[in-house]
Amino acid sequence: MNIAHIAGNAAALTVSNILAKIVTAVVAIFLTRYLGPDAYGSYTIALTYAGVFIVFAELGLSQLMVQEGSRRPAVLPVYFGNALLAKTILVALAYVLMLVLMRPIGYSGQVRGLIVFAGLGAGVNAVCQSVYNYYQAVERMAAAALYQLLTAFLLSAASLFVILAALSVRAVLISQFLVYLGVAFLLAWTLRDRIHPRPDLGALPDMARRALPFGLHRMFYYIYLQMSVLLLSFSGATSFEVGIYAAPYRLVQLLLFIPSTLTSALYPILYQQGADDRDAHRRTTEKLCKVLVGVGLPGSVLLSVLAAPFIRWLFGEGFSPSAPVLVLVSWLLALECLSFSLGDALTTTNRQSQRMAAQGAGLLALVLFMPAGYRLGGLTGIAVVVLAVETLLFFLYYTLVRRNVYPIRLWRQLPAVAAAALVMAAAAFLLRGWHPLAASALAGCLYLVQLACTDADFRLLGGLLRRRRPKKP
Numbered sequence: 247m248n249i250a251h252i253a254g255n256a257a258a259l260t261v262s263n264i265l266a267k268i269v270t271a272v273v274a275i276f277l278t279r280y281l282g283p284d285a286y287g288s289y290t291i292a293l294t295y296a297g298v299f300i301v302f303a304e305l306g307l308s309q310l311m312v313q314e315g316s317r318r319p320a321v322l323p324v325y326f327g328n329a330l331l332a333k334t335i336l337v338a339l340a341y342v343l344m345l346v347l348m349r350p351i352g353y354s355g356q357v358r359g360l361i362v363f364a365g366l367g368a369g370v371n372a373v374c375q376s377v378y379n380y381y382q383a384v385e386r387m388a389a390a391a392l393y394q395l396l397t398a399f400l401l402s403a404a405s406l407f408v409i410l411a412a413l414s415v416r417a418v419l420i421s422q423f424l425v426y427l428g429v430a431f432l433l434a435w436t437l438r439d440r441i442h443p444r445p446d447l448g449a450l451p452d453m454a455r456r457a458l459p460f461g462l463h464r465m466f467y468y469i470y471l472q473m474s475v476l477l478l479s480f481s482g483a484t485s486f487e488v489g490i491y492a493a494p495y496r497l498v499q500l501l502l503f504i505p506s507t508l509t510s511a512l513y514p515i516l517y518q519q520g521a522d523d524r525d526a527h528r529r530t531t532e533k534l535c536k537v538l539v540g541v542g543l544p545g546s547v548l549l550s551v552l553a554a555p556f557i558r559w560l561f562g563e564g565f566s567p568s569a570p571v572l573v574l575v576s577w578l579l580a581l582e583c584l585s586f587s588l589g590d591a592l593t594t595t596n597r598q599s600q601r602m603a604a605q606g607a608g609l610l611a612l613v614l615f616m617p618a619g620y621r622l623g624g625l626t627g628i629a630v631v632v633l634a635v636e637t638l639l640f641f642l643y644y645t646l647v648r649r650n651v652y653p654i655r656l657w658r659q660l661p662a663v664a665a666a667a668l669v670m671a672a673a674a675f676l677l678r679g680w681h682p683l684a685a686s687a688l689a690g691c692l693y694l695v696q697l698a699c700t701d702a703d704f705r706l707l708g709g710l711l712r713r714r715r716p717k718k719p
Contacts, residue, residue: 266398267503273402274500277418278493279562280409287489289415290496291353291479292360293368294472299344300368301468303336305454306461308379313460315383322383327443328450329376337369351480360419367423370430377433380441393433400425459598466605471499473612474628481620491625493565494557494572501545501579505538505586527595528652535587536659542583543667544693548686549576551674555682567625574629581636588643588654595651604642611635666696 278286307329315322344365348358374397381390404421411417469476474495478488549556553572557565592601612635619627647654670693677685 264503266395267500269402270398271497271500273405274496275560276409277405278560278565281415281489283489283493283564284484284486285415285489287485287487287492288354288357288360289418290475290488290492291357291485292364292419294475295348295353295479296344296361296364296368298469298472298476299340300337300365300372301465303333303340303369303372304461304464305332305336306457306459306464307332307453308376309460309464310453310457311376312379312383315380319383322380323441323444324446324449325453326376326380326441327445328447328453329379330373330443331445332450332454333373333376337372341365341369353479357485360416363416363419363423367419367426370423370426374426374430374433377437380437393429396432397425397429400429459602460593463593463598463602463605466602466609470605470609470612471502473609474616474632477613477616478620478628481617483620487625490565490567491571491628493561494553494568495575495629497560497572498549498575498578502582504541504545504579505583524595524652527591528654531587531591532655532659535584535656536663538583538587539580539660540663540697542580543663544670544690546577546580547667547671548674548689549579550574551671552678552682552685555678555685559682570626571629574626574633577633578636581633581640584656585636585640585643588640588647588656591647591651591654592643597646597650600646600650601643604639604646607642608635608639611638662697662701666693666700669693669696 281289307325311322311325311329315325344361348361353361378390378394401422404425405418407413408417408421475488475492478491550573553576554566554569557569557572561568589601589604592598612631615631615635616628619631621627623630644654644656670689673692674685674689677688680688
């Protein structure tokens with residue numbers, strides 16, 4: 247096992263994702279301000295509805311390719327070929343079904359027109375994801391990171407062009423589709439001499455059977471994240487209401503790249519440890535969880551305490567009603583940081599079906615309780631339900647890992663982080679009259695100083711980062 251290679255992959259993926267998310271977030275904020283709550287709500291409905299259909303094209307074959315290809319590279323041409331073939335066919339079928347059902351659901355003519363282009367972009371991007379999974383399987387994550395970064399820059403440039411040219415919301419979705427299509431052609435050209443996919447229809451049924459838990463988890467997770475917006479659009483909420491809710495919710499979703507990036511980068515080593523060294527797997531999971539919470543918890547604290555000034559600064563006065571929603575949904579970041587590491591402990595020890603069952607239980611809870619939450623509390627009622635279900639999901643993962651994998655020692659990893667975050671929350675509250683960036687920066691520095699003084703693991707991490715700096719000749 248080449249630790250330096252794994253560290254390089256993790257660093258490349260992390261840096262690329264940070265840059266991509268920063269660019270995407272900045273442009274998304276400008277786009278949200280430009281569209282306003284009503285048009286932004288229609289845009290969000292179209293993306294959410296189309297995405298929910300397209301995700302059903304994910305059988306899990308790409309994730310199975312990562313698992314098996316990282317162990318047996320010889321199977322990659324067949325696995326890659328079957329993943330591309332199956333996903334392309336299923337994306338086409340899902341797109342047709344999406345168009346057929348959008349009128350009976352009751353969407354307006356404007357939203358239906360947006361869905362047409364949102365579905366095209368989502369479908370092409372879904373096929374491209376299989377290529378990124380191939381790079382993950384061969385531990386060439388830097389290449390995948392480069393293309394994902396390029397995609398983020400092109401999407402951002404297209405959105406800026408729409409804003410500067412004062413075009414409509416439909417132009418945003420058309421430009422996104424063209425970007426995804428261009429990246430797909432570039433990926434095909436790049437891979438032409440590296441791998442020749444060899445679809446094997448005879449092997450496809452068995453692969454689909456073994457991959458289905460991965461696919462169901464991906465479906466459940468995506469729908470779980472989008473369910474609140476989807477149910478709002480089904481419940482008769484106006485586009486304005488959807489926009490007010492979606493702006494802070496999607497802001498927090500942008501930050502979920504933090505746990506997903508780190509866990510994805512460590513997938514190959516976790517799969518190998520899961521098969522060969524369960525104790526090492528436990529130690530890796532515990533430390534990963536600690537690092538994730540050390541990032542996610544202060545993020546949730548700052549967004550919650552400074553919700554109102556952040557909303558006004560980021561989206562403008564028109565989105566001021568979004569502040570109470572952000573106070574609640576900001577805590578999804580901290581909870582997801584806990585859940586990701588525990589869920590991946592199940593995935594990388596061949597217990598994906600258990601993770602899928604927990605995710606399905608969370609999705610069912612959302613479907614059952616969200617209508618009541620909306621009736622009783624409006625948009626904040628839905629946010630409360632989302633937060634409660636996310637807490638339930640964390641405890642389900644924790645229980646499954648403790649009982650079926652190993653006695654993970656999670657709580658001992660958290661006291662120093664929690665204590666530092668509590669002091670930071672008090673500082674941010676006292677500084678809430680300042681500009682939110684200045685208040686966050688000062689409170690964040692206080693948080694880092696506390697960690698450096700009270701926690702040996704974070705001192706060690708800081709020392710490692712300093713030693714990675716190039717030495718002067």
